[in-house]
Amino acid sequence: MSKVLYLNGNIYTMDVQVPYAQAMAIDAGSGRILAVGTNDEVRREGGQNAELVDLRGRTVVPGFIDAHIHLLATAYRSQRIDASACTSEEEVAELVRSRAATTPVGQWIQGSHWDRNAWPNANFPTRASLDAAAPDHPVALSSKDGHLLWVNSRALELAHISAETPDPETGAILRDGSGEPTGVLQEADATRLVFDVITPPDPTLSRQLMEQSLAQLQRSGITTIHDIEDELSLNIFSQLRDEGKLGVRVQMIMPRQLLHKMPELAISNGENDLLRVAGIKIFADGTLGSQTAAMLHSFEGSPGNRGILAIPEQEMMDTVRVATEMDLMVAIHAIGDRAARVALNSIEQAQKSLLMKGDASTPVKRLRYRLEHVQLIAPEDLERMRRLGVIASIQPFHAVADRDIAERYWGKRYRRAYAYRTMHNMGIPLAMGSDAPVETFDPLNIIYAATIRRDPATKRPPWLPDQALSVVSALGGYTLGAAYAGAEERQKGSLSVGKLGDAVVLRDDILRVEQTHISENGVQATILGGQLVYGSL
Secondary structure (H helix, E strand, O other): OOEEEEEOOEEEOOOOOOOEEOEEEEEOOOOEEEEEEOHHHHHHHHOOOOEEEEOOOOEEEEOEEEEEEOHHHHHHHHHOEEOOOOOOHHHHHHHHHHHHOOOOOOOOEEEEEEOHHHOOOOOOOOHHHHHHHOOOOOEEEEEOOOOEEEEOHHHHHHOOOOOOOOOOOOOEEEEOOOOOEEEEEEOHHHHHHHHOOOOOOOHHHHHHHHHHHHHHHHHOOEEEEEEEOOHHHHHHHHHHHHOOOOOOEEEEEEEHHHHHHHHHHOOOOOOOOOEEEEEEEEEOEOOOOOOOOOOOOOEOOEOOOOOOEOOOHHHHHHHHHHHHHOOOEEEEEEOOHHHHHHHHHHHHHHHHHHHHHOOOOOOHHHOOEEEEEOOOOOHHHHHHHHHHOOEEEEOHHHHHHOHHHHHHHHHHHHHHOOOHHHHHHHOOOEEEOOOOOOOOOOHHHHHHHHHHOOOOOOOOOOOOHHHOOOHHHHHHHOOHHHHHHOOOOOOOOOOOOOOEOOEEEEOOOOOOOOHHHHHHOOEEEEEEOOEEEEEOO
């Protein structure tokens, strides 16, 4: 049967014209919604010979859209050392020692999620502890935020990094008093020196891990992701799509370094295609935890340290302008207030340049400019975001995970950080995501963090509760807001006639259940284009 009628439901459509419904009909052939309304209305519109599914009063919302994720990196995490639970440099080194005992001599040992801010003295680690733990293996461990790389002497040797190696223009090699590298590299231009010499991952394993992560997305009710990665991920997604095994819609946002290749990376879009290359990602700065976020004023207790601009301002201007002329989405990572200002300068200049050219074929209103993270931004730049129509691509779990270091490194400035309600009230479009593997990609946990302003796993009081979003607003950011950020609001984000039939069935009513229990709600089923891809009904 080509039509599926979902009846007796509690459907929140996220469509202001028809916000609530009892039933919906989806054409399984096209994957499009045919009707939304009461049981009787949908039966009439759905016609005869349709498959009938009794929702038995369960709640249905549009499929969740994660607007910021790194899925292959998330997949790799299961195969590498996970230092997230470590409370000292020594504990991490012990994990490395254990892995070295089962790893052939000379092979790379990799890992992630060490967090010096969770250690008693918050000092940067050194290569000495890794040298003692794994003298016969090169070791490379990414920090929790991915902006620091901790390596041992063998890794430095393979990367040809020594006291004579100059710091890259937009990164740093931390050094001791004699100028020798300590084993910590800051930001991509420095960490790339090591990543360029690491043995590439096995393609078969990469695909297997990606398939496992895609299945986890389906179990979480996620039907679309904006994946911020490179050609390796794109190639895996393409293979899976061609074999009918993708099961999640993917919109790729590629590194700015691939801007010149974007025309050849374009994916043909059919009526119900699963894969699209949408735009580019630009790093304007680093992160809060690494103290590399680009700041208008120094970090608290660190005079003169205003972080790192990850790209020269003129280069960013040129990149954003060219991407605009190519009709590409522009997503700019901006955590510090200086980074946000530089990013907005580039966006404003690109918009002015386009208008001056009078290019009617690429109207500004169709383009999507996004600031990723927007963790700290000056009030006047918030107003500029609103005026320029720039989207705030936010990851609410960062707000509850970063609360201590925000207060430590930003001082009084933390009171205007992660200002989600302020942005929402100003009319700045919000798109929500996870930034996995940095944090969880579970949408219900993230909605909890956005609305309660604390980690559901802790009993701490809410942090900056005046910036909490309502459940409706948070749900909107994970559906229609994220669709808008991907320039796909006409295709998805709400359960509306003509849109793709992507939905998630929840055990409890997300708008009526007590807010403190939102994260405990269970995903019963995930529907993609009218097809059940997870669960049972």
